[in-house]
Amino acid sequence: MLSSMKEGCHDPKTKQTQLLKPGRRTKASGVFHNLQExxxxxxxVTKVFIxxxxxxxxxxxxxxxxxxxLNIRIERTLLEETVKTLNSYYMEAEKIGGQSYMEGCLACAxxxxxxxxxxxxxxxxxxxxxxxxxxxxxxxxxxRGLLLTDPVERGMRVLEVSIFEDQGSAGSSPSSxxxxxxxxx
Amino acid sequence: xxxxxxxxxxxxxxxxxxxxxxxxxxxxxxxGARRKWEVFPGKNRFYCGGRIMAAQQxxxxxxxxxxxxxxxxxxxxFDCPFLVKHLSSCVPAxxxxxxxxxxxxxxxxxxxxxxILPRATPEEAADVERQIxxxxxSSYGPPPRTREVVINQQVVKLKYCFTCKMFRxxxxxxxxxxxxxxxxxxxHCPWVGNCVGKRNYRFFYTFIVSLxxxxxxxxxxxxxxLAMRAQDGRxxxxxxxxxxxxxxxxxxxxFSVWSILGLSGFHTYLVASNLTTNEDIKGSWSGKSGxxxxxxxxxxxxxxxxxxxxxxxxxxxxxxxxxxxxxxxEPAQTCCTxxxxxxxxxxxxRKVCSQGRKGLLESAAxxxxxxxxxxxxxxxxxxxxxxxxxxxxSEPTRQASNGCRAQHSAGSQGNAxxxxxSHHKSRMKKHKEAALSISNPTxxxxxxxxxxxxxxxxRGTSSTQA
Numbered sequence: 001m002l003s004s005m006k007e008g009c010h011d012p013k014t015k016q017t018q019l020l021k022p023g024r025r026t027k028a029s030g031v032f033h034n035l036q037e038x039x040x041x042x043x044x045v046t047k048v049f050i051x052x053x054x055x056x057x058x059x060x061x062x063x064x065x066x067x068x069x070l071n072i073r074i075e076r077t078l079l080e081e082t083v084k085t086l087n088s089y090y091m092e093a094e095k096i097g098g099q100s101y102m103e104g105c106l107a108c109a110x111x112x113x114x115x116x117x118x119x120x121x122x123x124x125x126x127x128x129x130x131x132x133x134x135x136x137x138x139x140x141x142x143x144r145g146l147l148l149t150d151p152v153e154r155g156m157r158v159l160e161v162s163i164f165e166d167q168g169s170a171g172s173s174p175s176s177x178x179x180x181x182x183x184x185x
Numbered sequence: 186x187x188x189x190x191x192x193x194x195x196x197x198x199x200x201x202x203x204x205x206x207x208x209x210x211x212x213x214x215x216x217g218a219r220r221k222w223e224v225f226p227g228k229n230r231f232y233c234g235g236r237i238m239a240a241q242q243x244x245x246x247x248x249x250x251x252x253x254x255x256x257x258x259x260x261x262x263f264d265c266p267f268l269v270k271h272l273s274s275c276v277p278a279x280x281x282x283x284x285x286x287x288x289x290x291x292x293x294x295x296x297x298x299x300x301i302l303p304r305a306t307p308e309e310a311a312d313v314e315r316q317i318x319x320x321x322x323s324s325y326g327p328p329p330r331t332r333e334v335v336i337n338q339q340v341v342k343l344k345y346c347f348t349c350k351m352f353r354x355x356x357x358x359x360x361x362x363x364x365x366x367x368x369x370x371x372x373h374c375p376w377v378g379n380c381v382g383k384r385n386y387r388f389f390y391t392f393i394v395s396l397x398x399x400x401x402x403x404x405x406x407x408x409x410x411l412a413m414r415a416q417d418g419r420x421x422x423x424x425x426x427x428x429x430x431x432x433x434x435x436x437x438x439x440f441s442v443w444s445i446l447g448l449s450g451f452h453t454y455l456v457a458s459n460l461t462t463n464e465d466i467k468g469s470w471s472g473k474s475g476x477x478x479x480x481x482x483x484x485x486x487x488x489x490x491x492x493x494x495x496x497x498x499x500x501x502x503x504x505x506x507x508x509x510x511x512x513x514x515e516p517a518q519t520c521c522t523x524x525x526x527x528x529x530x531x532x533x534x535r536k537v538c539s540q541g542r543k544g545l546l547e548s549a550a551x552x553x554x555x556x557x558x559x560x561x562x563x564x565x566x567x568x569x570x571x572x573x574x575x576x577x578x579s580e581p582t583r584q585a586s587n588g589c590r591a592q593h594s595a596g597s598q599g600n601a602x603x604x605x606x607s608h609h610k611s612r613m614k615k616h617k618e619a620a621l622s623i624s625n626p627t628x629x630x631x632x633x634x635x636x637x638x639x640x641x642x643x644r645g646t647s648s649t650q651a
Contacts, residue, residue, distance in 0.1 A: 047308045047312070049308075049309060049312050052354065054334045054336055054341070054343075054354065054355055055334065055335055055336060056336070056337075057336055057337065057355070057481070057482055058354060058355055058356055058368075058369065058482065093498060094497060094498065094500075096489070096492050096493050096496065096497055100492070100496050100497060100498060101492055101496050103496070103498070104387075104492070104495055104496025104497070105496070107499075108387070108391060108495070111285065111286050111289040111290055111293075111391070112289070112290065112293055112387070112388060112391070113289065115499055120498050120499045120501070121498040122498040122499060122500055122501055123501055126501060152501070152503065153505075154303075154306065154309070155302050155303040155503045155504075156503060157302070157305070157309070157351060157354070158309060160308075160309075
């Protein structure tokens with residue numbers, strides 16, 4: 001997905017601005033109407049990583065600390081809400097309770113063959129999480145030129161937020177954003 | 186939108202350099218994409234299209250399998266007929282159930298993902314490097330490669346893994362035999378031929394517990410059988426002569442039952458206190474300098490600890506072996522294979538490739554890296570058999586670490602050659618070209634030059650800890 005964004009509008013950049021100038025000029029920097037539009041016509045500026053929060057042990061939690069690079073792009077409360085919902089999903093996946101004890105004992109009694117036949121609870125929750133992230137990307141993040149990557153694709157180490165810039169917008173503010181991002185790199 | 190789409194199709198119509206096809210095309214997906222297991226950077230072997238994985242060296246797994254099969258086979262052939270006739274018919278039934286348990290859990294332990302953490306993507310690695318550089322004070326030498334977190338009111342140090350380019354989560358350790366970071370790393374078991382970590386610890390525990398039941402069951406059955414034969418007035422020697430298989434079983438079971446029972450007891454203690462073998466050996470929570478540092482991961486209740494180790498929902502494999510590589514990986518990958526290998530991506534050459542990389546890092550900073558990768562290596566080469574529950578085993582670990590050092594020095598001598606240096610340079614160039622591609626596993630280039638500077642400091646501290 002990211003690579004198509006990178007390659008899709010990289011080379012014919014000048015051509016694109018010539019053809020699409022009227023439409024693109026009216027757009028504010030980094031505002032896209034939908035995920036597909038962003039995928040086709042944006043270039044990746046930088047990636048911000050939200051790290052894991054280990055204060056409660058090895059359970060999967062992400063820090064709710066707001067990265068400063070996203071200050072201009074998205075409201076703090078929206079991102080915090082997303083991270084908190086993800087944390088609650090992970091907590092549900094890893095919960096130890098009566099049900100997990102029963103499942104563990106049953107699995108042990110069958111020499112864990114059930115793991116080959118059935119989908120585990122964790123996998124079911126991960127599917128819910130990827131659906132949630134997809135929905136959040138479409139509704140909240142893509143219109144702001146951002147993209148969340150499912151943590152499971154990064155080994156559950158980080159929540160990756162990719163920042164995209166509209167290819168066509170060459171005004172002063174986007175370029176200053178670009179230069180500040182590149183200097184941060 | 187329409188013009189944007191048409192321009193994209195124009196771009197797709199531009200011919201890209203045709204990638205050199207790898208030799209085996211059995212696992213080709215749509216549009217010839219390769220699967221991720223084919224480019225996995227660790228030292229693992231994959232079978233059945235990535236569904237089954239094992240460590241590079243199978244260790245003594247064939248011996249383990251052989252011993253179990255031979256002993257159980259002899260039991261069914263020599264002892265069961267007699268015992269069914271003279272004792273009870275549920276003897277072979279119990280034996281069969283135990284054998285099936287042992288066999289299945291052994292295979293699951295050996296061939297499943299122990300909880301390998303995939304290596305950091307280049308962007309992640311760069312982000313971590315940036316954070317390290319910004320947090321350190323450059324006037325006092327290289328920045329520290331440790332991070333401290335507070336877990337349950339206790340300070341836990343997270344170490345930086347130079348191979349995987351990330352700060353290891355708590356309880357994660359890098360296995361040098363498999364060249365992977367493994368979550369909740371327990372030990373690398375040569376008997377099972379795989380690491381034991383978060384995902385397969387329950388299989389391993391069930392394996393050793395059921396094996397201890399099986400060995401004690403066979404031992405007691407064989408003893409009963411021989412005693413009953415000898416009681417008929419003919420003596421023990423004639424009983425052994427009549428049933429020679431029983432003699433073999435007796436010897437095998439006698440020597441293995443003590444070690445297996447001891448091991449099961451030790452791991453039961455570990456499960457009840459939510460510890461890993463690695464932490465127990467290193468004494469991570471045993472309280473240094475008079476400060477009582479208890480295990481921050483323990484729930485202070487034996488049953489809750491057991492439940493949290495054995496009964497949590499099984500976490501998924503994070504390495505996504507069967508997933509397809511994104512297609513823009515192909516040119517970079519094949520360029521890499523052009524440079525490093527004779528256009529082949531099979532396992533042995535990948536092993537050489539990964540050893541070459543390791544050889545580069547090791548040759549750049551020889552002694553600190555060798556001496557301090559051993560703390561992870563120590564529990565791996567100690568066989569679980571003769572291990573006693575007390576952690577104060579200095580001799581076996583010293584022997585193990587000597588063996589470990591020999592292994593590392595052999596590896597670095599064999600692999601640090603000028604050819605590797607030229608591969609390294611071209612790899613660095615490729616990394617810059619493919620900077621924004623997702624998880625290119627061969628891009629170790631940019632960070633390697635910084636390693637020799639920072640390795641001695643942080644590795645030095647970890648060696649003193651060990």
